[in-house]
Amino acid sequence: MGNLPVLCGLAANPSAPHAVLLRLADHPQRDSLLPSAALLDRTHLPAPVAEVLAVHDSADVRHRLAAHPSTPEAVRVALAGDDDPDVRREVARWPGSWLDRPHYGDPLPAEPLPEEVYLRLAADPDADVRSALGQNHYIPQAVRVVLAGDDDSSVRSSAALDEMPAEVLHGLMADQDRDVRITALRTTGIYTPTATITPELAALYEDEEYFYDSAVTLVELNPELLARLLTNPSLHRALAANPSLPIEQMQVFLQDTALRVALADNPHLPEPILEALVATNDPAVHNTLLRRSDLPSRFLQRLTAFDDNRVTVFSLIPARASTDELLPYLDHPNPNLRYAVTLADDLPPSAVQQLAADPDVHIRFAVCLRYDDVQPAVLVDVLDQQSGRSRLGLLRHPRLPVETVRRHARAEWVLERHAIADRADLPADLVLQLLEDDELVVREAAAANPCLPHDRLRQLLAEAGPSVRQAAASNPSLSAGEIEELLATCW
Secondary structure, eight states: OTTHHHHHHHHHOTTOOHHHHHHHHTOOOOSSSOHHHHHTTSSOOOHHHHHHHTTOSOHHHHHHHHHOTTSOHHHHHHHTTOSSHHHHHHHHHTTOBGGGOOSTTOOOSSOOOOHHHHHHHHTOSOHHHHHHHHTBTTSOHHHHHHHHTOSSHHHHHHHTTSOOOHHHHHHHHTOSSHHHHHHHHHHHHHHOSSOOBOHHHHHTTTTOHHHHHHHHHHBOOOHHHHHHHHTOGGGHHHHHTOTTOOHHHHHHHHTOHHHHHHHHTOSSOOHHHHHHHHHTOOHHHHHHHHTOSSOOHHHHTTOOOOOSSOOOOGGGSTTTSOHHHHGGGTTOSSHHHHHHHTTOSOOOHHHHHHHHTOSOHHHHHHHHHHOSOSOHHHHHHHHHHOOTTHHHHHHTOTTSOHHHHHHHTTOSSHHHHHHHHTOTTOOHHHHHHHHTOSSHHHHHHHHTOTTSOHHHHHHHHHHSOHHHHHHHHTOTTSOHHHHHHHHHHHO
16 A cells, blocks of 8 residues: 555656556556546547546546546446446536637637537436536537437526527526526626527516616517617616617617717617717726727727726637737737737737737736746846746746746745745756755655656655655656556555
């Protein structure tokens, strides 16, 4: 049992040969420190190892395998029929739940499973499995429609989290269960660019004050309904965001400073109204317009007003705008637009240097985090202006000067010392210094550092405490021969 820490360290070691990983995958369960669990902490899991873990006695191991990004599809499909509902639930979430979906138009984290697998899970006897499936943003609409007709209200509610045919979603908006109705209403508001619901459907929410506002934003307005809703001033914000609001009423709302922000959020604005909103030079209005993904560049260039809130410029995220389309904003007076340029992955060196010299520290920080070719002096300056966890990414930057690295290796905050101990370019004396740190987490990081002198590494493997021995066994500077020798000794 005393050898298990070393076996777990070998399982995590990026230099471990596949044959070693296969043996570790088949190691009998004897303790809470399982080599199989350490294998699942690896970024990449070889397919033969995944196949062995798929029949592991521990449901927790199979559950983690179902969530691992490198598990082969055939193994994940087999786990969809696992005896343990927690394992099937994890497969149902693949490749990501509603909360795990990518941001700002990022690509899929992985390919979804075949539709027939999701359909099989939609008929799972465990309602929690079916509900997890509905939370999966990547299932086909045909599967979501099946879930929308489920007998269990929690499953119907999860089905309503994403797009589906309008008639099905509207049916859920009239569901007998309140949570289902409200979820369907929210989804309609997120995904429907123009008003789609009938006055009769909107009327179902009149007793729900907050959600009735959402229904008023979505309802298809006619003159009689508009006249009635206008008599209630508390509904004017909701009306201002309604895409079917007549332009004449939009012009009336333009005169009300408090309603301009809601109007700027309206997904169907005629050009004269857009022009008038841009001309207000109101920071709150401009920030709301910046969040639109459909704003023409001629308007975008004119949004110079801003406040201290960092705003994502959705029309300039890399998924929607090329680097050539982003570069004209390098000199824009609005820092939100200059910040959008830092999100590109292929900026030319001249643009990187310009952003690294930007007067806004948030922009300098963003470009330092994303690009390696920034000047060391800029890194030090930005690092000195950051606090808390935002410093940690910069402490791992490859161009951070060695004297700055040495200074932070003695920092009072343990997480700073830990970040330094993670660097793969540390001078040997610094690794040895961090190996004597008061905090165990820092000593563990130093023991796993490939810059650790080899004689000291061998000493740790023989004499250190369990967690430091485990970290030392994960050190990638160990050769394949040394790893196999350790395995033979500890098995």
